[in-house]
Amino acid sequence: MQRRQFLKGALYGTGGTLVALSGLGAATTALNPRRVAAAVPVSRKTVYSSCEMCRNQCPIAVKVENGKVVKIDGNPNDSAFGGVICARGNSGPSLLYDPERIKKPMIRTGERGSGKFKEVSWDEAYTYIAQKLKAVQEQYGGEAVAQTSHIGPYDAFFQTIGKAIGSPNLFSHEATCPMARIIGLNTTFGTAAINADYANTKYLLVVGRNFFEGIHVAQTRAVAKALSQGTKMVVLDPRFSVLAAKGEWLPIKGTTDLAFMMALANVLIDEKLYDEEFIKQYTVGFDKWAAQVKDKTPAWAAKETGISQDTIIRVARELAQAKPHSLIEYGWRTTFTADDFQLRRAIMIVNMMLGNFEVPGGYYQVKDAGSLKKVPAMAAYAKKLGPIKAPSFPKPKKGRIDGTGEKGTPRQLTPIADGAVGQITETILTGKPYPIKAWLVHRFNPVMSIGDTEKTLAAIKRLDLLVTCDLYMSDTAYYSDVVLPECTYLERTEQVFDMSGLTPKYVLRQQAVDPVYPDTKPAWQIYKELGEKMGYGQYFPYKDIDDYVERQLAPTGISRKVFAKKGLWTPAGMKPFYVRSSDAKASLTLLATKSKKIEIFSDAVQEATGDGVPVYVQYPQPGEGEFRLIEGKVAVHTNVGTHNVPVLHELMPENTLWINAKSAAKLGLKTGDAIVISAGKYEHKGTANVTEGIRPDTVFCYHGFGQISPQLTRAFGKGINDNKLIPDQLGLVGNSITSMTFVKVRKA
Amino acid sequence: MEQETAEELYLSFAGIFQRPRPDIARHLEELIDLWAQEIPSSEKVIGELRDFCRAFPAGEARENALWGEYIPLFETGHVEAPPYASVYLDGEGLVLGREAEEVRNFYLSSGYGLGSEQGELPDHLGVELEFLALLAGTGSWDAAQSFRQKHLLPFLRVILPKIRATERPVYSQAAELLTSWQLGQC
Numbered sequence: 020m021q022r023r024q025f026l027k028g029a030l031y032g033t034g035g036t037l038v039a040l041s042g043l044g045a046a047t048t049a050l051n052p053r054r055v056a057a058a059v060p061v062s063r064k065t066v067y068s069s070c071e072m073c074r075n076q077c078p079i080a081v082k083v084e085n086g087k088v089v090k091i092d093g094n095p096n097d098s099a100f101g102g103v104i105c106a107r108g109n110s111g112p113s114l115l116y117d118p119e120r121i122k123k124p125m126i127r128t129g130e131r132g133s134g135k136f137k138e139v140s141w142d143e144a145y146t147y148i149a150q151k152l153k154a155v156q157e158q159y160g161g162e163a164v165a166q167t168s169h170i171g172p173y174d175a176f177f178q179t180i181g182k183a184i185g186s187p188n189l190f191s192h193e194a195t196c197p198m199a200r201i202i203g204l205n206t207t208f209g210t211a212a213i214n215a216d217y218a219n220t221k222y223l224l225v226v227g228r229n230f231f232e233g234i235h236v237a238q239t240r241a242v243a244k245a246l247s248q249g250t251k252m253v254v255l256d257p258r259f260s261v262l263a264a265k266g267e268w269l270p271i272k273g274t275t276d277l278a279f280m281m282a283l284a285n286v287l288i289d290e291k292l293y294d295e296e297f298i299k300q301y302t303v304g305f306d307k308w309a310a311q312v313k314d315k316t317p318a319w320a321a322k323e324t325g326i327s328q329d330t331i332i333r334v335a336r337e338l339a340q341a342k343p344h345s346l347i348e349y350g351w352r353t354t355f356t357a358d359d360f361q362l363r364r365a366i367m368i369v370n371m372m373l374g375n376f377e378v379p380g381g382y383y384q385v386k387d388a389g390s391l392k393k394v395p396a397m398a399a400y401a402k403k404l405g406p407i408k409a410p411s412f413p414k415p416k417k418g419r420i421d422g423t424g425e426k427g428t429p430r431q432l433t434p435i436a437d438g439a440v441g442q443i444t445e446t447i448l449t450g451k452p453y454p455i456k457a458w459l460v461h462r463f464n465p466v467m468s469i470g471d472t473e474k475t476l477a478a479i480k481r482l483d484l485l486v487t488c489d490l491y492m493s494d495t496a497y498y499s500d501v502v503l504p505e506c507t508y509l510e511r512t513e514q515v516f517d518m519s520g521l522t523p524k525y526v527l528r529q530q531a532v533d534p535v536y537p538d539t540k541p542a543w544q545i546y547k548e549l550g551e552k553m554g555y556g557q558y559f560p561y562k563d564i565d566d567y568v569e570r571q572l573a574p575t576g577i578s579r580k581v582f583a584k585k586g587l588w589t590p591a592g593m594k595p596f597y598v599r600s601s602d603a604k605a606s607l608t609l610l611a612t613k614s615k616k617i618e619i620f621s622d623a624v625q626e627a628t629g630d631g632v633p634v635y636v637q638y639p640q641p642g643e644g645e646f647r648l649i650e651g652k653v654a655v656h657t658n659v660g661t662h663n664v665p666v667l668h669e670l671m672p673e674n675t676l677w678i679n680a681k682s683a684a685k686l687g688l689k690t691g692d693a694i695v696i697s698a699g700k701y702e703h704k705g706t707a708n709v710t711e712g713i714r715p716d717t718v719f720c721y722h723g724f725g726q727i728s729p730q731l732t733r734a735f736g737k738g739i740n741d742n743k744l745i746p747d748q749l750g751l752v753g754n755s756i757t758s759m760t761f762v763k764v765r766k767a
Numbered sequence: 768m769e770q771e772t773a774e775e776l777y778l779s780f781a782g783i784f785q786r787p788r789p790d791i792a793r794h795l796e797e798l799i800d801l802w803a804q805e806i807p808s809s810e811k812v813i814g815e816l817r818d819f820c821r822a823f824p825a826g827e828a829r830e831n832a833l834w835g836e837y838i839p840l841f842e843t844g845h846v847e848a849p850p851y852a853s854v855y856l857d858g859e860g861l862v863l864g865r866e867a868e869e870v871r872n873f874y875l876s877s878g879y880g881l882g883s884e885q886g887e888l889p890d891h892l893g894v895e896l897e898f899l900a901l902l903a904g905t906g907s908w909d910a911a912q913s914f915r916q917k918h919l920l921p922f923l924r925v926i927l928p929k930i931r932a933t934e935r936p937v938y939s940q941a942a943e944l945l946t947s948w949q950l951g952q953c
Contacts, residue, residue, distance in 0.1 A: 025794055026778040036785070036887045036894045037879045037901060087863060116861035118849035122842060123786075128831045137834035138786060138842070492843050535863055537886030665860055730845040 061085065066531040067094055067586025069516075071508035072107035072114070073657040074169065076516065077236045078586050079104055081111075081509060081531040088112045088509055088532055096585040099237040099520065106655045106670065108236075111509055113666035115535060119732060120490055121504035122536040131480060132498045134730060141540070145552040148501055151484040152184065152553065155457045161185030162417045163454050165443050167192070168461040169660075172513040172528070173505075173542035175407075176559070177461045177488075180546055183555040187415035188455065192658075193437040195468050195755040199353035202432050202752050203363025206621045209611030212385035213367075214520055215346055216597075217241035220380035222341035223252045223266075224334065225348045226276050226366060231261040233351055233652035237520075251341075253334055255279060255326075257649060258677065258719045259712030269334075270714045273647045273758050274356045274638040275324040280347075280365040281635055282320030282328075283335045284312040287372050292339035294374030301607055302371055304620020308632045315635065323637070325714075342373040344380030352652075355758040357750035360432070361624075361633035368619050368633070376617070377598035377607065384609045386596070387519035393608045394598070400523060400590040402575040404515060407567060409558050417453060420446045421753055429751035431627045439753025441469050447478035457484040461542065462505065466494035467659040467726060470747035470755055472740060473701065488545060491663055492730035504539040511541035512564050515571045518587070521595030527568065527582040543567065628751060638759060645761040646682070646718040648698070650741045659723040659742075662734035673738030675708035677719040678764060683709040686764060693767035698744040698760055704767060705739040718764065770906055772805055776948065777900035783941045784850065785893030786842075787833035793825045795937075802941075806948045812940045819936045836935040848929035852890035852922040866890050870918055874898060877910050892926060895919050915949075923949055 064083050069076040070091070078094035080102070091111045095102035114120075124144035129135025139147075155163050166181040168174055170191040181189045193201065204211040217223065218241035230242045242262075246252060252266030257273050271279060287293040288309055298305045317328035317335075324331075338345045347366050353359050367382075375381025384390060391401040421442035422430040433439060443465070447455045458465075458479075466475050479485055479498045487496040488503040496502045513528040534540075540548075547559040561567040572579060581588050599605050612618050625631030641647050655670040656662055676696060678688065688694065692707045696718070703725070713719055725740030748756045768776075779798045782791040791798075799816045802808065823829035841850045849855075849862075857864030871889035874880060879901060881887070887894050895918060902911040923945065930942035 025790075025797065026775060026782065036881060036891075037874065037897055085868070087868075113861065116863050118851055118854050118860075118862050119843070119846050125838070125843070128834060134839065134845075135831075135835045136838055136843075137831055138838070492845075535888070730839065730843060732845045735845070 066529055068531055069526050069528040070108045072111060072661060075235050077104060077108060078526055079108060083531055086532055088115055094586045097587055103236055103240060105234045105236055107657055107661060107667060110664055110666045114664045115507050115509050117665055120536060121492060121502060123504060123538045125502040127500045134497060144501055144503060145549050148486055148549060149553045152457055155483055156184060159454050159456050160416060162187060162415055163456040165455045166459045167440055167463050167465060169463045172516055173461055175514060176543045176546035179558050180550055182412040183550060183558050185413040185415050187419045190438040190440040191436060192440060192463055192468060194440045194753050195354060196352050198437055199359035199754045200350050200363045201434060202360040203367060206432060206624050207364055207367050207618050213382050214385055215382050216380055218244045220245055220344055220346040221250055222338055222345035223250055224338060225254045225262060226350055227256050228348055228351050229260040229262045229651055232654045234654055257714045257717040269326050272325045272640060273649060273717060277362045277365055277633060277635050278320045278323035280369050281312045281315035282317045282331045283369050284372060285315045286317060286332050286335035287339060293372035294342060297374035298372065300604060302617040302619050303614050304618060304632060307620045308368055311632050311634060338373060343375040343378045345373055346375055346381055354755050356638055357756055358636055359750060359754055360752055365633040371617055378600055379597055383597050385519050386521055386523060387517055388523050390609045400593045402577060404571045405574040407561060407570055409560050420452055427626060429627045430753055433753045439749055441747050441749045441755045444469055444475050444478035444747060447481050456482060458482055460487045460495055462489055464493045464495045464659045467742050470742060470745040472743040474747055492728055494726055494728040497728035497730055503545055506534045506539035506541055510534040514567050522589050522593050525588045641716045641761050644763055646716060646764060648744060648760045648762045649717055649719050649758050650722040653721040656723055662723055662726060663731040668733040674721040674724040675706045676739060677708050677710050677713045679713050679715040680709050680711050682715045683707060688766060695765050695767050696744060697763045701743050703739055703743055770903055774900050774903040775801060776805060777896050777903055780945050781893045781896035781900055784896060787830055787837050789830060792830045792833055796820050802944050806944050808944055808947050812943050816940050833937060836938055840933055840935050840938055847933050848926055850892040851888055855925040856921060862888055873914055
């Protein structure tokens with residue numbers, strides 16, 4: 020009898036899961052009306068929101084039946100996307116209903132990396148984190164706390180914690196991806212908000228990017244449209260990518276793209292093919308660039324790049340012939356070399372020599388609310404989002420560990436919002452310039468993203484606190500002290516974000532369904548609650564995300580209903596415009612450089628590096644028996660974040676190592692052979708994929724495979740973890756370097 | 768089997784297969800006594816359970832030991848035996864499928880709904896067992912039989928072998944006992 024009472028008390032009391040509807044059972048709590056409603060059959064709705072299967076946040080239309088997501092399409096109200104979504108976007112329900120997601124906050128109970136955790140309440144998790152952070156603050160100072168995220172809407176809440184603590188060490192993942200391009204644009208145009216009009220270009224030269232596998236739906240559609248209209252495309256890539264298959268493939272030697280660009284400039288000047296009027300009116304420093312490329316002849320570049328001088332000359336002439344509607348693409352992941360940002364500057368300088376700025380088929384400055392105010396005829400369309408007013412954060416007592424912002428050094432060019440994320444592990448291990456003792460990570464996976472996996476793991480072991488917030492037990496979460504479960508993008512509303520292009524555009528991520536696992540939470544709520552627990556409530560002055568959105572929209576006059584109805588807002592009646600489309604001499608009032616000109620010579624770059632215009636640096640090429648290891652994206656996965664999503668894993672469970680047929684023959688390899696890839700310090704097993712579609716001195720694998728968390732059941736240990744082989748090597752501006760690793764390959 | 772015994776047994780397994788809780792962990796010995804008394808089983812299984820209790824006396828260490836088994840077995844990451852019927856019975860390996868919907872509708876038709884506090888899915892193994900305890904406790908035998916045949920037994924046939932195969936302390940033994948009781952085999 021006593022035993023039964025215990026069981027009844029334990030399960031039918033507050034602990035029970037089921038409650039009675041009509042007093043049939045022991046419990047009498049009223050049923051949650053929301054759940055009753057959810058049981059009523061056949062209710063259908065479409066919720067307009069934005070995707071998060073990658074960083075691009077494409078507008079989506081989520082089909083919901085009986086409270087369950089049954090399909091995801093692109094938002095048909097957005098003409099740039101045309102109702103289209105990629106395979107990853109389609110896979111949202113597979114992520115949402117995956118039984119392997121993290122469901123509750125967890126605190127480690129075993130050794131770090133043992134995989135032993137216990138589930139705790141949110142309050143226990145917050146208390147634990149707050150106490151540990153306070154201890155680090157008291158002993159080492161607020162600067163001993165580092166924060167990293169992938170980059171996204173959550174940063175508005177996540178980074179508030181670090182700023183409130185007084186840490187300067189907030190990092191995004193950008194240094195491992197597009198940061199060199201951002202710096203290239205910032206130092207040339209004064210802003211990185213420069214887009215390309217791929218759909219209307221007549222000639223497209225692409226430098227290593229792969230639109231058809233590294234998919235950005237709007238841009239990929241635009242490139243496809245251009246190609247279908249007869250646009251010629253030339254692709255510089257050591258590998259025959261899917262994109263290269265749709266155009267002319269030029270298998271350039273790795274790290275020599277800048278030589279190709281300089282030779283193009285040389286030809287354009289030598290043959291007087293560049294847009295002299297544009298250069299005179301809109302740019303500064305062309306003479307210094309001309310001097311720099313004077314001896315960078317096609318013959319010289321042919322030796323550097325492995326591309327014949329005739330081909331270089333021909334491409335230069337073809338670009339010129341199609342100008343200003345020709346375009347050299349500025350790149351996506353820009354981590355090729357130590358001075359990659361100078362390659363991006365050079366690309367944009369040659370673009371400007373084609374006069375392709377603010378014309379159809381060229382580059383244009385994003386017409387967001389802020390920039391439109393500078394164009395009197397368009398100012399009425401500008402509707403700037405309202406600020407979220409909060410007290411000023413305390414000023415950090417020390418500078419950043421990566422030197423970001425230090426004048427007179429290359430790191431003065433590094434965006435303060437991004438930093439050099441690869442510096443963190445080095446600092447943890449060396450304690451220089453000062454110790455980092457706590458690391459907060461949101462939706463980022465340093466173990467698989469910062470070069471040298473083993474080094475990152477060694478660094479993690481030195482920490483007093485590692486907190487990871489994610490959807491899955493990622494490789495980094497597995498080694499964490501506290502794991503926080505975020506709900507997926509389909510289960511949360513977030514703040515309005517700017518997605519402007521040729522016209523302003525705001526998009527709102529809107530909750531489509533209740534959280535599948537009710538103890539998962541959105542980032543805004545997690546960090547607001549954690550902040551309040553830590554005594555930083557004043558920095559989170561909004562009640563909830565709806566209140567936040569209302570504050571954003573208040574000064575704009577835009578109704579929230581617009582987002583419910585269409586998922587996005589664009590100004591009615593405004594047509595896309597290019598500043599120079601009807602007047603080739605129109606003033607470029609949007610430029611944000613000090614000189615108000617396009618800075619071919621940049622004083623800031625001169626001050627930071629001593630090279631105000633791009634200067635060619637010759638990097639080593641692979642020796643006998645060596646290969647350059649390069650990596651790239653695949654269409655069905657995003658970085659290291661989706662390999663465990665059931666349907667995406669099914670589509671591509673593992674990667675292989677592409678190796679040229681001649682090189683493979685020398686090693687006695689054929690497709691399917693087990694191999695060992697050696698980068699000297701580390702080795703990795705893999706499988707050979709023998710192909711003609713890669714240079715003989717180069718090998719390639721898709722990124723993000725071979726994950727090391729045993730709790731990623733599907734992705735664990737499948738394929739090659741390129742990150743284990745690539746060292747944690749930082750470029751001038753703190754960019755990670757991913758194309759300068761040489762490896763040897765042998766049969767296993 | 769008597770109504771009260773059936774209720775107790777369902778409750779005991781519901782308690783074990785839901786997330787580890789301090790009260791259940793504290794009273795584990797009593798559950799073992801119940802199983803030893805009511806379910807024909809090998810001494811080995813009961814002995815292993817008692818060994819666990821001796822190795823981890825009631826308290827935080829026992830709770831952590833249970834968490835250490837429960838999380839990889841049922842909860843996060845390398846889930847060895849997802850505790851949701853939809854994962855097995857709907858063919859897609861995902862939660863909240865048709866089976867979950869049907870189970871929830873069954874609860875509703877019997878006058879029960881899911882509480883919001885625990886935040887569990889309707890077709891969680893522990894929830895289905897708890898539901899049967901409620902039916903047993905109220906003598907709703909027809910409903911209990913119907914639910915058992917339509918939902919619980921098909922679920923148990925796939926999940927219990929998986930749990931047993933993990934050989935995880937407490938859970939694999941509980942699965943073996945539940946197999947013996949519900950599926951009539953050991």
